[in-house]
Amino acid sequence: MVVPFKLGAKQLVCGYEQVVLNRASFQLEPGKITGVIGQNGSGKSTLGLILAGLNRNYRGRIILDQQPLKPRVAARLLQHETALVFQNPDHSLLFTRVRDDFEFILQNFQVSGSSWGERIQHALSIVGLEKFLDANPYELSGGERQRLAIALAIVRDPACLIYDEATSMLDTDARTRIYQILQDLKTAHKTQLWITHNLDELLVVDNVLVLANHTIKQYTRAEILHQPKILVQAGLKPTLVLELVYQLQKRGHEVQNLADLQREIHAL
Numbered sequence: 001m002v003v004p005f006k007l008g009a010k011q012l013v014c015g016y017e018q019v020v021l022n023r024a025s026f027q028l029e030p031g032k033i034t035g036v037i038g039q040n041g042s043g044k045s046t047l048g049l050i051l052a053g054l055n056r057n058y059r060g061r062i063i064l065d066q067q068p069l070k071p072r073v074a075a076r077l078l079q080h081e082t083a084l085v086f087q088n089p090d091h092s093l094l095f096t097r098v099r100d101d102f103e104f105i106l107q108n109f110q111v112s113g114s115s116w117g118e119r120i121q122h123a124l125s126i127v128g129l130e131k132f133l134d135a136n137p138y139e140l141s142g143g144e145r146q147r148l149a150i151a152l153a154i155v156r157d158p159a160c161l162i163y164d165e166a167t168s169m170l171d172t173d174a175r176t177r178i179y180q181i182l183q184d185l186k187t188a189h190k191t192q193l194w195i196t197h198n199l200d201e202l203l204v205v206d207n208v209l210v211l212a213n214h215t216i217k218q219y220t221r222a223e224i225l226h227q228p229k230i231l232v233q234a235g236l237k238p239t240l241v242l243e244l245v246y247q248l249q250k251r252g253h254e255v256q257n258l259a260d261l262q263r264e265i266h267a268l
């Protein structure tokens with residue numbers, strides 16, 4: 001049985017010299033992909049670090065399974081329940097052999113040694129890198145390295161994955177493979193937070209947190225794709241792909257994801 005992972009925040013106040021988020025509240029939908037968008041400096045990465053348990057410098061409460069938690073307690077639980085995938089995959093790599101990177105993580109998280117082999121093979125198979133166990137990560141392509149970073153994030157089986165601009169260094173093919181991995185992990189009931197400045201990626205998420213004016217608003221993907229003003233009010237400029245989606249919607253063509261869009265374009 002899958003236990004739903006219920007993560008949210010109440011009245012979150014965070015920042016550095018200046019306040020970034022001021023009394024922001026939200027609730028992630030378990031098992032879904034939630035996009036996080038907002039202008040540069042709106043606090044996307046700060047939020048990602050807090051939810052990964054790597055930043056405790058905030059006021060307000062993280063809510064885990066309906067329990068409001070103080071920052072110190074939240075950080076300890078979140079470090080176990082979530083994993084962060086960075087923009088640059090090299091930030092997840094330490095060794096010159098794939099196997100060593102996995103073993104380092106499993107050891108750090110005190111995962112029982114008897115399950116290591118199976119866990120590592122499973123993680124590598126999800127990202128399509130089964131054959132690379134003894135490879136040197138630095139000899140992999142950028143896209144392969146980012147998939148390896150995802151495998152390293154999932155090997156200890158966290159309930160929630162947080163990606164911070166994880167495709168921004170990748171070409172279109174490599175990006176598309178990562179979108180497929182997101183869908184596969186959704187099927188495996190992972191809760192996923194997809195931080196991005198690429199608004200085209202709204203087509204791969206289910207829900208959206210929009211960060212603007214020091215606060216967070218929550219929308220479904222359908223709301224975002226039907227109401228261009230939501231992005232504009234957050235100071236974001238819809239991409240050409242989104243403009244096309246809006247126009248198609250206006251003409252009665254329902255476009256909810258990349259596959260819908262491809263179908264509509266081929267039909268033109």
Ligand SMILES: Nc1ncnc2c1ncn2[C@@H]1O[C@H](COP(=O)(O)OP(=O)(O)O)[C@@H](O)[C@H]1O
Pocket residue numbers: 015016017020038039040041042043044045046047
């Ligand atoms: N470690 C830090 N020290 C001081 N200021 C920071 C730090 N990290 C981020 N900031 C500032 O906090 C604000 C939010 O940053 P960030 O969360 O990185 O936004 P985003 O990811 O949306 O671009 C920005 O103004 C940024 O300059």
Ligand SMILES: [Mg+2]
Pocket residue numbers: 044045046
């Ligand atoms: Mg950022």
